[in-house]
Amino acid sequence: MTGRPTLTQRRRDATRLEIARTAAALFAEQGAEATTAEEIAAAAGISLRTFYRYFSVKEDAVAPLLAAGGQRWVDLLAESPAELPLREALERSAVESLTPADDGAVEAMHWTRSLLRDPRLDGTWQRVHSASEERLRSVLADRCPEGADPLEIRLAAAAATAAIRVALEQWAASEAPVTGPGSPQDLGARCMRELTAGLRLWGRTAEAWPHGRSRTAADQLPPSSR
Amino acid sequence: MTGRPTLTQRRRDATRLEIARTAAALFAEQGAEATTAEEIAAAAGISLRTFYRYFSVKEDAVAPLLAAGGQRWVDLLAESPAELPLREALERSAVESLTPADDGAVEAMHWTRSLLRDPRLDGTWQRVHSASEERLRSVLADRCPEGADPLEIRLAAAAATAAIRVALEQWAASEAPVTGPGSPQDLGARCMRELTAGLRLWGRTAEAWPHGRSRTAADQLPPSSR
């Protein structure tokens, strides 16, 4: 029942991604404002009408690219061992998802940077995070099975999502490289630690969480840049 | 130099607000999707062209209304006494700005609720908070004059803004009244406390902040509803 998606569905996803890459290249080159939907469609080899069957808003054409990282993040979190304290699992998966695994990932981050600098894509960026936050909420809810306060779960999800968002926006606005001080995983770890430090949710799901400063995933990184 | 704005400017603002109210009524009644810009313009007694001189996007016509609360919030914070610990000042002004002062404010909150339920106005809502966060950042920066870490200021602003946003969204999605348990100020106080609990920024600006649970503005409210 929860098997792999149907063939046609996977073909749709592939097309979707191809359009996304085409759109990202055009947006990065000449800006989203100056790029018409027809242009994207032509470059992707489809008709305008078909383009709007894949994306209801022109700017959303790059959403699959912007969302990929966040998707990976909550997937990693969902897979992470249940014994791991939630807060640490959150930070580890965030750092890992922000660390480029191969050359393709590095290139993706450079695209992300130019897209984030385009004010016209703000709305799409926000929508991506909104969707990410929702997915995160259900994963968090799974890990706190008993009657955890839904508001606290929501706050935790909001805080964690905000951490990622701020980290990436900060990085995109800077000229920092994709690794090392000022990189997404560096900023991500710092933001995540600060924003999730005071949340009550953790104590209830993992009493073992130490009170003192503990070794977390980000400590494996080079020292931060402040 | 920083005197009151020019006469024409104030007339512009008045017109702006009038259009906003007109648009809000129409959006609340029939949804933003089904409301055309021409309709709003006609109802406000102006031409379509003039409408687009006041708002560059149709949905933004209600932004002045949605932004009023946040504006009040950071204004209150800016005025609050400097001796007050920052975190407490933040929470107090938030609670105060979320408490309806008169019948007009109550009505405004009901409008806000219907507007927040309209998915088409999501973008505007996000933009309003984005602007609010930016204003908050400069107010926070003023209160932490020496070389405070800009990233921490930004995180504090993001956390506080997220608290307000979540509180209002939660309330709008519920059927809770405008005062008492589940009300914006109730939720706002809870969200603000949790999300700002762990931030490092506070300790540096107000060493006097007690570590134990302290009496804050929200304790004057009826018990929360969980």
Added chain:
DNA sequence: CGCCTGGATGGCACGTTGTGCCAATAAGGC
């Protein structure tokens, strides 16, 4: 009083966005 300058307004044309509808076509299961 007439003149003139600057800002707000309205009307119009135009390119673009996004959608409903229908016919053509390709894909996948039997």
Added chain:
DNA sequence: GCCTTATTGGCACAACGTGCCATCCAGGCG
């Protein structure tokens, strides 16, 4: 090979948002 289903393209169309120009109105000046 057939049949069902989904995808695609073309077309028309309402709505969006902007550039351009003509008009109107307030207020300062000779």
